[in-house]
Amino acid sequence: MQEVCPLTTETDSLIAERRESIVTSGKHKTSISCTSDSLAGSVSQRACVFCGARVVLNPVTDAVHLVHGPIGCASYTYDIRGSLSSGTETYRKSFSTDMKERDVIFGGEKKLAACIDELVEKYNPPAIFVYSTCVVGMIGDDIVAVCREASQAYDIDVIPVESSGFISGNKVVGYRAAGEALYKLITPKDGEFVDKTRKLNFLGEYNLGGEKWVVERYLKEMGIEINVAMTGDATVEALKKSSGSFLNLVQCTGSMHWLANRMEEDFSIPYIDINFFGADNTAESLRKIAEFYDDPEITARTEALINREIAAVREVNEKYRKKLAGKRAAIYVGGAFKAFAIIRQLQDLGMEIVLTGTQTGKKEEYERMGRLLSEGTVIIDDANPAEIEKFLIEKKVDVMAGGVKERFLAYKLGVGFIDHNHDRKDGLIGFEGAVRFIREVHATTCSPVWKYLREERGGTE
Template identity: 45%
Template structure:
């Protein structure tokens, strides 16, 4: 008989197995289940999952077919930066109301697409189905096909009704399917090289892509497309001619890489440009894949130069951060990809969790963290507050929804989600990362706050 383990924090009986400690039992929490009703989950819906995959395409209009709230809630949801147009930041909705729900919204959708085409002449118009559009039965595929014939513009249906699943991961897949079905393979590149790649699952949040794009160009690869940060739809249309897909966000885009390998024979490798060690390993893996001696030699020089440039820039931060602990409660990919970066700063990851994790995600987290690390699935606000009060990390890494829980408890907070404004990828990005983490952890303000909520 297995010994009964004490709950990590007090919670509902059905929620206890959604938290575990690495090294005890299977070290994988129960996951990918519908949230317990009434517990105020922090999850996003399927529609939100599709929107964050596609929204960074900068020359496109993203039209939400539903009530205005669905568009308002997800406007600029990715925090992606653009070196070209800002068309993708236009908030567009059909604003379905009571009459549309009774009589149908297809005519309104048709007229909206025609008007947007006249106003902006976009590279494409992505039309997102919401719960309301699905419930009333609007045929957005038919409307998109008709308006594409009328306008000559790509009009792409995204069947992302929020009620399809409890997990926004399905929304990621739906967004990827829209690219596979309507975009990728529809345009040929003017020229190809033996070193053509796609950067998959990079959304240029706060300009992250610009932190490692110059490194890739110095290595000697030719980037056909970025899927989807700082991209144009016609660039993604040529992605089927790449020789390699490098996958940065494995949570949202492994699915797309696997589908492209099956359909077009494009192999993929997983990369991570957060942290010095991971950046070095990623550059070497890319060079090793192509096996070109000159590229491999050039890559080693780039690594040597990049490390030398930042060698002592993080020393003062490391000194103050040494021995501090951090809790991660983030999107699936960051829950494991940031672990080594924090260890490079001398910090220990005492907890890692995600809102929408599937078993594959927690396997990756388990591999990345040390024994004794708490692993959490879909923690609600009360559970997160109890975790922070009981285990007292020196820093919480999460998103805007968790920010004020941490701050009210006197726990320093750093946003590594879509609302951040500092790029953390690549060699110089690691310096910015160290600076921002130190600014949060070492702030004297937390010595002045009330201890009543902390339980001190």
């Protein structure tokens, strides 16, 4: 057989128009080009508006999530997240109006209405989210009107989500669509009254592997209760009470700032940014929350909790730091929030970050990222596989953190991989998540398999 990759030498792996989306941290103050649309033909790791909206809303456990369009969009998002529920599991079902050619030609409104009727009869849900897809946006189905009629007919919330994929390839636009849908749901209707409480809402938390429950336990120990997370393990009833909360925590900044701002304006609920990924971040976030409540009892409990938990993480950190210090890491994740958390945790282990990037980061986030990193670190916005490959090799990366699509690219190059994605089954949040994270970094970076992969014995030709 021939050389494994006869074509790469003839090709230019970096497309000229992508050059401004790749910078290195340090003296050169070139600003990164980001948040624009993906470049045609460049095999972006991005998805679409629908994808963004669907991942944000999908964990609402007792709602029906109905995808209005041909089969694909529903099929690709059928039970894809590791979000857990303490109650019903309606959210794990994937409903599609399964539009056919005649619906595309004559309009899909009738079919949509019939589907809503059928779902109300079968599941009697407290709310239905109706997601629009490309074709629906293209043919101009009035899903707002269909939803309004169904809402009135059944006296439940039937909420249109404006998520036609072509609106943007940037998931952030979909997060916004989801935020608007949530805003519609939580805004009290005329005559409705929501009690004010001392509870808080936890925005941008999706209860992957039960992560919301970890934080819930910490807060409970501190003497603070969560009203609802958005949207991990959320019920429609709890969401509808969210406008009476005392405080909003905002975790996944990409998806929830818009909603937090609206809630501040309309319901006078202040918000604070927190980050529970990594032990130090968790401690800082808990202190920030305690400070907000400004209650000596809460402060004392918080400090006791932190002191107890952080000692356990330190111990694990010290054990593995010996093996991991000096290893070279790459990070490519969806949003900057996640990237910050991972950078800090890996640096804590003495590892060197040599490549980082996100699908949806904003300019100021990239600038902040640059300040966290040592000189010469490559920063990429909306990377494609060719670019990731080039830098994994050039920068001699030992381990990469990212999503599913990057995992096997890393393995093909003999690079370890840390899963920090939507479909993970084990939580990485809080102190216990920090411990799990360290163990995972070690398990993959120092796995014995790489030794065999790096050995040259032939047999693959």
